[in-house]
Amino acid sequence: MVINKNFYLVTFSILIGVFLLFLSGKFIFSISWFFVISYITAIFISRLMDLQLSKFTFSFDLLVTIPFLLFITPETVSVILPVIWFITSKKKKILRFSISFLMTSLGTFFYHLANVDYLKIPFFVLGALLANLFWMFIYSINTLKELVNPLVNSYLLIFIGSLIISNVYIFSEIKSFPFFMLIFTYILYLFVIVSYVKSYNIVLFEKIERTKLNRENENFMTLISLVYEDNVEDFDKRLEEILETSCKIAGFEAALMSLFDNENKKVVRIAKSGIPEDVFEKLKNSNVSIDSTMVYFSKRFENEGVYFIPENTISIEEDVSYVFENYLTFDYENSWEPLDLLLVPILNEQNQVVGYISFDKPLSGLRPSINELKLLKVLSWFIYQFLKKTPYARFWISKNLKYLSYPEFVRFCDSMIKNSEEVVLAILDIDNFDTINFEKGPEYAEMISKFVEKYFKERKDIFYYKISGENFIFLFPNSTKLKTLMYLGKFYESITEEFGITLSIGLTYDENKGSYFELLNRAREALKVAKKSGGGRIMSL
Template identity: 30%
Template sequence: MNRATHYAFIYFIAGILFYYLRSYNVIIASVIAITGYKLANTILIDYIEEERILGLHSFRRDYYLVFITDYILALSILPSVALLWITRNTIFELAAFYSLLPLLFMLRYTSNMEKLVNELKVERDKIKELNEKFTRLSEISNLVRLKTPPDKILSYIAKMMTKDFGYRYALINLFDMENDRSIRIAYSGFDKKEFERLQKNAPTVSSRFELMKDEFKMSNSYFIPQGAVEIKEEETYTGEYTRMNENGAWLPKDVFFVPLIDEKGIMIGYISLDSPLNGKRPTIMDARVLEIFASEVVSALKLSAKFQDIVYRSQIDLQTGLYNHTSFFEYLRTLLEHRNKHKKLYLLMLDMDNLKNINDKYGHLVGDRAIKRVVECIKSSVRKKDFVARYGGDEFVVILENVTFDTLRSIVDRIQLSRMFLKGVKEELTVSIGVAAFPDDALKSKMLINQADKALYIAKNNGKARICFATNNKIRQKGEFL
């Protein structure tokens, strides 16, 4: 008996079993027919044929595995058998369905292809639009390189925000931290009279920082949805808006700020954008592209002595030449937002121990000299790349990045072991220090400052010239770091 005869016999057995048992139950008949088919197949094909061809005389374990695998696979056709049996009286309709099935698949495929083509077209248009925007960026860079007057560059950028980025209104603002006010320096989308009104009613710097909360952050920019905060009407401009009734639609009182950040990571101002022509709120990608252009605004500001003076006065404590309190907060916040948790950072908070006594005994002019002497000592003790700021009054802060504990010890020792005296003053100048570490003591800037401040408080309350670590509240005397 050849292989073809074997298969004919196997299918015959399955057909006979199903034919005589179908009247009882189709599913049971199908299971018995499949079982009979697989048993016959295993005996006639897998065993007898292999014995005849290869001369094997033992029923190998492999046959059991093959039988079980094929049997389970064959049982998977039972749902199809049931469907065919149920629809046996509508055979023509079923035949028509199976005939149309390929056509349905082709229609679905064509629909998917059309959708894919449309998506690719949208992506291509986005890339084209981005390319055009970055061409504009090179134009701005050329204007900066050719030392074009800053006012013209800023006006050009503001107009570009409305023309190329699709916003009806753009307003560029610079922070005057010394006087706690925002300066409107360029605009586009409304008339000069409205701009003058906005200049007159410019918000305070502190009020703008209050709006810029982490919950509203989008990349480095800030999107504040309508109703989330209260903004004074006189500080804003209400113009024309594209109305849309869908998710993600821009609302009249939505706020979008793109920050102006200098090379130290300190925010020196912002660009306010309003009323997108497409009626949609910005995406993270929109914000990131705008942030690249915002860096060109900073480059333009560097060319202006007038604006540079405002920036300098906004960032620097004029008495000591150190960064001021606001600059410190902004720098630390930006630094920790993007910092890897495996890269340690130390925050030192220093307080002069006896400035009040010196002021009372020798006068405030001598007290000012004492402050400058301590600043000289701090600056000479730290590295050039370390950030030093006046926190306020007789308090100072130092940010030490990428330092080992030994380097920290060396810097603190240099500060505390320095001989700080003033001519005509008997008392030695000393400082107490509170130390907090990122990420050990805190992950957020405000918490890290709070930890360093608590450590400083403990140091001050345990005598002069002490060091306290926020991690374990251990106190060290001057010269006893270890």
């Protein structure tokens, strides 16, 4: 469900703005059309000159408004400026209108509070800046913390501009030459501001890049440690730590990890970062099919192996998605929108999608670049390396177990043992396999080996590892010894009937959550007993 407070904020701003204009005690609209038209033209031009300052823009509308306040009333500004913002804004027009209206209305109220003419324009600017600060505080307190210096500097530059123009009121008589010199000085001041903003933006960009690089370096070491550390007791907690670290590296505030449960044909939410707990529980309980999710993995959205779906490109079901409230967006090209969707697929060794990670709320406020997409793909690979060691690997591992290395299989078994109430481990050995291979040929021996694989591959609750053509290790999580013996007995009958051979199987049962190697040693002892007894039997210890 999309949570959006913009409607209330817009309504609040407009109502407060109207109330402030009413408190001003007068509403005089300028009828000097030369200055009104000149002001409108100047504002339109200034909207084209907005300079980017990190993920924000330095707007010239207040600086352009300041000298015109000598000729038109602030009430005129409070009508014209919001309308121009509405017309020129690329998105969120009503929101931008309400922000501008509140700024100019508070500025007008402060303008009329000043008893001295010299202070009227500075008071107008002060009121407008306070309203701007209020809106920034409402939308993102974190952003204010990040941009204290540029914000303070910007406010000071605008306020100093108002003081320059207010010098007009110092003179008892205004003559043409001093007035034009004042305006000329102000124009030079605007050029200085443009130069300052551009140079400051370069410095700010370099600082952001350095911070980003340091953040990546520091957190990459943490990520590697989290992924490859052995003896993990709480896999869910570790997954959330890995996801949180990945967000820090990639520069996102939130992420959601999901896997595909192919048996039940649904999406399973397994970890989150930066998402409220109650929202995560709701997402976990939502019934989302794999087929409906794969719609988002269309080739037209793919770039560098990552899928980015821009806002309003495709419909997204409300009950299976979440949009953060107080979402700060920006009014320029390539800015991130609340309904943008960024999906990073989790791929197995066969390049099949076994799940995905959805990232949201980029710290930069921008849609991802090519390099950032490449970084996200690398992060998903690290996450998959850890997922292979967790019980969640059951969603895909039964079909692709042969692609695991033995150490990975061991880690997987340990995780399954710890998360199972009871478990059975078995070792299978095909009797006289070398003789069969010699007498009937390697092709026939390979047929026997493949029969074993095919038989157990059909069961998604049984996991196996092929040591050699004649030796297999089997893990039966949440299974009793009797149930396992019955299943292996049926298998024994099937393979004997098919090939006329015998097998020796040693198995052990455990409900005390011993380690994989403890179970393996006991199963080997059982297999030795079966072999010494002549083979062709199942022994249990």
